[in-house]
Amino acid sequence: MKAGNRLNVLRMLRREGLSRSELAERTGLTRAAMSLIVGELLVDGIVVEAARRKSVSGRRPVPMELDPGYAYSIGLTISRTGSEAGVADMRGRLICRQPIEIAGLTRRESLRRIKTCLRGLMRTYPSPTGRWLGLGISTPGPVDVAAGTILNPPNFDIWHNACLADEMRDLGLGHVFLENNAQALTMAEKTFGAGRQSRSFVLLEVEAGIGSGIVIKDALYSGWRGFGNEIGHTSIDLNGPLCSCGLRGCVEMYASVPRVLAKARKLGRLEKKNARINDWRTFMDRSAAGDSLCRRLLKEQAQALGTAIVNVINVLELDAVVLTGDILYRGEILRAHIERILNQTAINRWLRQVPVLLSPLGERPELMAAAGIPAERFFQGLMEPMKVQLKSKKLGG
Numbered sequence: 001m002k003a004g005n006r007l008n009v010l011r012m013l014r015r016e017g018l019s020r021s022e023l024a025e026r027t028g029l030t031r032a033a034m035s036l037i038v039g040e041l042l043v044d045g046i047v048v049e050a051a052r053r054k055s056v057s058g059r060r061p062v063p064m065e066l067d068p069g070y071a072y073s074i075g076l077t078i079s080r081t082g083s084e085a086g087v088a089d090m091r092g093r094l095i096c097r098q099p100i101e102i103a104g105l106t107r108r109e110s111l112r113r114i115k116t117c118l119r120g121l122m123r124t125y126p127s128p129t130g131r132w133l134g135l136g137i138s139t140p141g142p143v144d145v146a147a148g149t150i151l152n153p154p155n156f157d158i159w160h161n162a163c164l165a166d167e168m169r170d171l172g173l174g175h176v177f178l179e180n181n182a183q184a185l186t187m188a189e190k191t192f193g194a195g196r197q198s199r200s201f202v203l204l205e206v207e208a209g210i211g212s213g214i215v216i217k218d219a220l221y222s223g224w225r226g227f228g229n230e231i232g233h234t235s236i237d238l239n240g241p242l243c244s245c246g247l248r249g250c251v252e253m254y255a256s257v258p259r260v261l262a263k264a265r266k267l268g269r270l271e272k273k274n275a276r277i278n279d280w281r282t283f284m285d286r287s288a289a290g291d292s293l294c295r296r297l298l299k300e301q302a303q304a305l306g307t308a309i310v311n312v313i314n315v316l317e318l319d320a321v322v323l324t325g326d327i328l329y330r331g332e333i334l335r336a337h338i339e340r341i342l343n344q345t346a347i348n349r350w351l352r353q354v355p356v357l358l359s360p361l362g363e364r365p366e367l368m369a370a371a372g373i374p375a376e377r378f379f380q381g382l383m384e385p386m387k388v389q390l391k392s393k394k395l396g397g
């Protein structure tokens with residue numbers, strides 16, 4: 001009970017600074033009980049008193065905040081296009097980010113380079129208290145979260161069946177967690193982004209593939225072993241083209257960025273238009289400028305995504321849809337199309353409109369999301385940070 005109240009307070013403070021009386025009000029505890037809890041958190045050094053807020057009507061209560069230096073975490077993203085690592089503070093803010101060049105390397109060489117980078121980050125940006133929440137790794141799915149193993153994501157062969165949790169153990173960081181990148185992004189949206197106001201929502205990350213994550217009643221829905229949440233591989237056409245997953249007409253075959261661009265190039269050639277649309281930004285710049293072909297293809301993409309989203313909403317009746325990935329660039333046009341489709345066809349449309357939101361987390365939230373994986377475990381009360389004794393450079397290698 002007491003531990004539960006303490007965690008509840010910490011989770012609230014993770015999102016925003018709140019005074020003792022605001023915390024008491026939101027938790028339903030008495031002010032006396034809240035003063036006790038906050039007193040303990042202050043002694044433990046996990047929260048600090050922030051500067052008193054300015055007010056015209058006299059003194060305002062002092063807001064409590066998480067101490068950013070209480071414990072750090074390391075995030076690592078390994079993707080098909082590149083890898084990056086960074087250190088985040090207790091409030092989830094990245095203190096640094098460092099790309100890791102591993103293109104063309106073997107798994108063994110990649111691992112060596114990644115570990116060298118992580119050791120360097122731990123030395124250069126040491127946690128002020130020596131406490132670390134751990135290492136959070138995000139990669140394309142499917143992954144086995146329980147074992148910390150990458151399973152068999154397409155076009156990711158050198159990492160198939162790599163148990164990163166074991167490989168990273170000798171860094172001495174304590175906890176190592178692996179998560180599918182779309183799931184990590186979903187939790188970052190829940191805590192810091194477009195999912196803050198929703199208890200239940202679906203996130204779609206539209207890029208080279210379509211990743212997704214679902215939050216139900218404030219908790220990430222993870223399925224049995226990491227193969228769930230594959231909205232990109234739900235079919236929207238029985239007679240559609242055969243997908244690599246074995247199903248026909250998967251939404252990814254119509255709405256992923258490479259598919260839309262390939263169609264734009266093909267039709268551009270047929271219609272004798274300038275066919276040099278090599279990237280999403282060019283495509284969206286032309287759509288925004290009123291190019292009829294690009295606009296038509298964007299509508300078709302929205303129709304494909306919208307249909308898949310309506311399927312999900314009709315099954316789970318979620319509160320909101322969050323879009324992220326490459327499609328955030330000039331994303332308002334696509335967002336509005338999808339929202340219209342959703343609110344013209346979802347079964348609950350007579351009762352309420354479901355908002356479609358663009359992620360506010362900026363262009364590259366993956367690293368912040370990866371560093372958030374261990375933090376998420378801590379704020380759920382599943383583990384405690386570890387004091388890490390850094391080896392000297394000579395010994396640490």
Ligand SMILES: [Zn+2]
Binds near residue numbers: 233243246247
């Ligand atoms: Zn498929």
